[in-house]
Each structure stands twice: as structure tokens, then as C-alpha cells.
Amino acid sequence: MLGRAYIIFDTAIGRCGIAWGQSGIVGVQLPEAREIETRRRLFKLYPEARETRPTPNAEAAIEGIVAFLRGETVDFSDVTLDMGGIRVFDQRVYQITQRIPRGETLTYSEIAVRLGASGALRSVAQAVARNPFVVIVPCHRVLEAGGYADKMSPHGGLVSKRRLRSIEGAGSSANKTLLDVLLPVAPPRPPG
Template identity: 40%
Template sequence: MTIPYHLFETAIGWIGIAWSERGLTRVQLPERDRAATERRLLATMSRISQSGEPSQQTARELPANIVAAVDEITRYAAGEIVDFSDIKVDLAGINDFRLAIYDAARKLGFGETTTYGELAQRAGHTGLARETGQALGSNPVPIVVPCHRILAAGNKIGGFSAPGGSATKEKLLTMEGVRVGPPPSAQASFGF
């Protein structure tokens, strides 16, 4: 099995993506440089493989749907209002609970936030805020499934599993015009 992937430079740093015939399977937010982003992307691709070690390959020619996804992510990183609902994702192997959470998150528009508890309710899983946070923490396609738009109770920033943690989450929200609670103390690993 060969998993194609591609790295591209954006205003917020190098982003990596991987895909199948059905859609994006992975979005890797920026690390400190291209090489670090590629290493993290390949490591996560290896961990999610269900049939042994996949063969990863940098794509020489991108399919039209992937060119469109790269364009939309690049424009988003430059601060443009982008709606990712047209980007197909391949979430094969993910359980029904997480699929429901990701689907509910994808319905949030640019600059729209909600809490983990509210998102759980929207997804039909009232009372499962903690589990919702765990599902979002393992979101394989951040930005496209906008897990950064989900806040802790009281509209506090909450956690974020991407490089830079909560500081990165806050910067993504700031790009969308959203201001929340006191700023996190950690610095994001990419400077935008």
C-alpha cells in the first residue's frame, strides 16, 4: 500500500497532507521547519496504518481535488475566510462516535466556536464533553475538521494537541477574529 503525501509552504509554516482515493487522510500542522513537519507526518502515517508499514511516497503530480485542498489550506493560512466543507476526507477505521464529533465540528463556520459539551450535544452525545475532547485530540485532519474552534467550558481556550499546543489554537482562532480568555503561556512552534 502506497500512501501519497505532499508538503507545502504557507504563511504559518510548512503543512503536510496525505490522502487516499476517497480524500484527505492526514493534515500535519507546521513544526519548526519542513523536515520536522515531514518527519511528524510520516510518523503519524506509520502509526495509523492498519496493514503493516505503509509505503509513503511524495506525490509528483497532485490530483485535482488535492490541488484544491492545498489551495484552500494555503489561503486559510494567509488569513482568508475559507469554507473547507467541500474537501473530502477519508476517515476509514474511525469509530462512529468520533465520526459524529468530526461531522459536527465540520459544520462550524469560519470564526464560529462552541464548547466541547455543546459539540457533544450537537453530535447526539450529550454529556460526553471529555470524550469529545479526546476525539478532537486525535483528529487526523485538523483545520479541515476545525478542532481549534472547540473551547473548554466558560469559553476558555482549552487544550490543543498540535505543535505549539494552546498557543497555536489561540493563533488560529485569532486569524479567524476570535478572542478568548487569557493568552496561554507557551509559545507556538511556528511564528505567524
């Protein structure tokens, strides 16, 4: 396989996308309001990617994302991520984020302290916002001080951190965001 590829796939919350290259997964896109918008976002992020069948690594990531979005506990440790082009600081943030257990959270400042850079709160927040590996690198488990969790990353589509934490069983229905109320969980679309 030369270059990058992508595929759109069904989940409990709608049609997601994933892109990969020879070195691993390069990005995950959670659903936008319509599938065409999810495709546009992927095209904007990875214009050279072509739609094709997933590699075994991409298939493992897809299966994990589908299971996660059904509320299952998932281990993504066998999924290879392509960190080429990712800033070294961001990679370090993602390594810490990947070790946050299901149902638990850290704040931006707690990650900065773990990095030995307690003054890097803003840099940590920016790294989390740039996370192209949504769900695989669980940025929804990284919150602002006070537990605020309504932010959405560019790769999160219309799905908020709070919604992802709720799927994980970490939030209560009382904590739903307006978007979660307006965009209820959609049943998976039949293939084809």
C-alpha cells in the same frame, strides 16, 4: 495511484504537510519547529505514504489551507476526507465541528448535547484531540468550558487553537500563547 501519498507545502505560518489516499485526505500536519520534524511526524503517522504531486482533491485542500492560514474565509465542503479507520463517534463529532461558522465556537459539552450524549464530554474532547484533518475540520473552534483554547493536537504541530482562532480573526493579540510569541508567523519559503 496505489496506497497513500503526501506533500509538504508553504503557508503563511511555515511548511505544512498533507497526506491522502484513494478515498480522500487522511491527514493534515501543521508546521513543527523545523520542516524535518513535520516530515517525521507525517512519516510516523503514515509510514507507507510516498511524496508525490497532489491529486486534484489534495490540491483543493492545500489551496484552502494556504488561504485559511493567510486569514481568508475558506469553504472546504468540496474536499473529500477519508473517514475509513475513524471511529463512528469521532465522525459524528467532526460533522458537527465542520458546521461551526468562522469566528464562532462550541464547547465540548455543547457538542455532546448536540450528539444526544450529554454525558460524553470526555469522549468529545478525545475525538477533537484525535482530529487528523486540522483546519479542514476546524477543531480550533471547539473549546473547553470557559473558552480555554491553548491545546494543541498531534497534527497541530506547535500551533495552538488560540493561534488558529487569531488567524481567523476570532482572537485578540492579548490572547496570544507563549508559543505564539516564541514562534512568530514565518514568511513562506520560496519553492525549490
